[in-house]
Amino acid sequence: MKFLSDQGNTSAAVIGMGYVGSTVAAVLAGEGVDVVGIDVNPALISQLEQRSCWFSEPGLPELLYSGLDSGRLRVSTGYDLVSEVDVVVVAVGTPVVDKELVDVYLREACTELSRHLRKGQLVILKSTLPPGVSSNVVAPLLEGGGLKVGEDFGLAFCPERLSEGQALQELRTFPIAIGGWCPDSVAAAAEFWRQTIGTEIIPCTSMESAEMVKLASNWWIDHNIAMANELAKLCGELDVDVLEVIAAANTIRKGSGNVNILLPSVGVGGSCLTKDPWMVWKAGQDHDIDLDTIPxxxxxxxxxxxxxxxxxxxxxxxxxxPLQGAKVAVLGVSFKNNSGDLRATPALPVVARLQQGGADVAIFDPVADPGEVKRLFGLAPAETVAEALSGADCVAVLARHDKLADVDLVASRDSVAQSCVIVDGRAYYSRETIDRFRRHGFAYRGIGR
Ligand SMILES: NC(=O)c1ccc[n+]([C@@H]2O[C@H](COP(=O)([O-])OP(=O)(O)OC[C@H]3O[C@@H](n4cnc5c(N)ncnc54)[C@H](O)[C@@H]3O)[C@@H](O)[C@H]2O)c1
Known part of the structure; x- marks a missing residue:
């Protein structure tokens, strides 16, 4: 094989030790790979060195610390150690602002990387990129150091599809799509993932195809949720339980699979679904195609x-x-169930609108970091659920954390207001539980229920 010649004892650098990079670095180190994690954010590197990182992903801090303790994982703010490794994984952020890719982090990382690349290395891109960026932006920047892509070093795009809450397990089990600059790059990337994580490989015929795999996946999810949300709005008016409709509809076969309508909710957040569809939309605009379903x-x-x-x-x-003066206890404020991730959480506009309407909002989230909650919402979260519920006219469940399952609202009947409404933003409660709420004098409303 042209790249990854040093088989059997592969080493890797991960550029960008954010959520994705840290997960990849921790899993690789856990599989016995010598990993160097590089990030330009000195606070993040110092936190990792002090074993106190802010990732709320279950199992991730422990896996990172065990890699660091064993010496399998080293971290740095500089790129010097890049030349020592076989494979370089790029996982820097690729945000979208006003529907446009902000590629400054990617460009800076590739420019710095080009100064440290050596012959025989393989670069794997994990950052989500619009179609064509791997070939037209990344490759020329990496060649800026004097080496030729496809001849001196390999280049592959392997989209990352892990999601918050189950990232470690997903990274270890999901098939990996690979698009390469050349067949040698694809072969080297496939060999790297086989040797390390050992998951199924899906070869793509080009980097553009692999770039589109990730974007198509998130486009589908966002679109599907939008359909579920509109279905919920109508079901709510018809007094039909949207969950019953979705569960039954999802038993209907379509081709080789089933219809798979996702769940309606208080909104879509996180760093992927809110931006990746715009990358596709912009690519359509660049090719004079209006992709109307995206907006x-x-x-x-x-x-x-x-x-x-x-x-x-x-x-x-x-x-x-009236909303003015009412107390609203918001339970769960992260953008996703069982994750402390607050990025683009729909709970933020909910709380802001409630406060604008004069409500007294109390927040409780047993998963999200209290300091991060306070910073984002400008409101210190309650230390206990009892504190949040005390005197509440409304209990709004906005993230369905398993850790909230023990909260028995009926048992808290005497501490909330006499007329109290439960608003279920995540299709949390079963029909039996809803009936129980109503028997105990609560009003209940869900999204489409
Ligand atoms: N669930 C997810 O968040 C998810 C899932 C799949 C794919 N992705 C994609 O993976 C990429 C990374 O996402 P993330 O959530 O980890 O982002 P993040 O913002 O958590 O992390 C990005 C990291 O890159 C670092 N960085 C920026 N410029 C750098 C440079 N020049 N050199 C070294 N480090 C640099 C930043 O300091 C930051 O720590 C994005 O393209 C994202 O779209 C994210």
Whole structure:
């Protein structure tokens, strides 16, 4: 094989030790690979060195610390150790602002990397990129150091599809799509993943194809959720339980699989679904194609926090209570169930709208970091769920954490207001539980329920 010649004892550098890079670095080190984790953020590197990182991903801090303790994982703010490794994985952030890719981190990382690349190395891109960026932006920047891609070093794009809450398990088990600059790059990347994580490989015929794999996947998810959200809005009006409809619809076969409608919710957040569809949309614009489903789905999903606040106001008014002066206990504020990740969380616009309407909002989240919650929401979270619930006119469940499963709202009946509404932003409760709430004098509203 042209690249990755030093088989059997592969070493790797991971550029960008954020959420994705740290997960990849920790898993590789856990599989016995010597890993150098590089990040330009000195605070992050120093936190890792002191074994106190902020990642709320289950199992990730422990795996990182065990890699660091064993010496399998080293971390640095500089690129000097890059020349020692066989494979360089790039996982820097690729945000989208005003529907445009912000490629400054990618460009800086590739420019610095080009100064440290040596012959025989393989560069694997994990950052999510619009189609063509690996070939037209990354490759020329890497060649800036004097080496030729495909001749002196290999280049492959392997989209990362892990999601918060189960990232370690997903990284260890999900098939890996690989698009390469050349067949040798694909072969080297496939060999690297086989030797290390050992998952199934899906070869793609080009880097553009692999770039589109990730984007198509997130486009589909965002679009599917938008459909579920609109279905929920209608079901709510028809007094039909949207979960019953989705569960039954999902038993219907379509081709070799089933219909798979996802769940409606208070909104879509996180760093991928809110931006990746815009990368595709922009690629369409660049090729004079209007990809109309993308803005529509984004708009529908972005409308859900306001819709949820509308449900809260409607139910409070039905109970004779204006939003002004009402206490709303918000349980779970991260963008996703069982994750402490607050990036682009829909709970933020919900809380802001409630406060603008004069509500007294109390937050409780047993998973998210309290300091991060306070920084983002400008509101110190309650230390206990009892504190948040005390005197609440409304309990809004906005993230369905397993750690909230023990919270028995019926047992807290005496501590909340006499007329109290439960607003279920995550399709949390079963029909039996909803009936139990109603028997104990709670009003209940869910998204589409
Ligand atoms: N769930 C997810 O978050 C997810 C899933 C799949 C793919 N992705 C994609 O993976 C990429 C990384 O996402 P993330 O969530 O880890 O982002 P992140 O913001 O958590 O981490 C990016 C890191 O890159 C570092 N960085 C920036 N410039 C650098 C440079 N020149 N050299 C070294 N380090 C540099 C930053 O300091 C930061 O720590 C993005 O393209 C994202 O779209 C994310």
């Amino acid at each position: 529509v789905a984004r708009e529908v999903n972005d409308s859900m926090p306001a819709y949820t606040v509308g449900l809260i106001v409607e139910e409070l008014n039905r109970l004779g209570r």
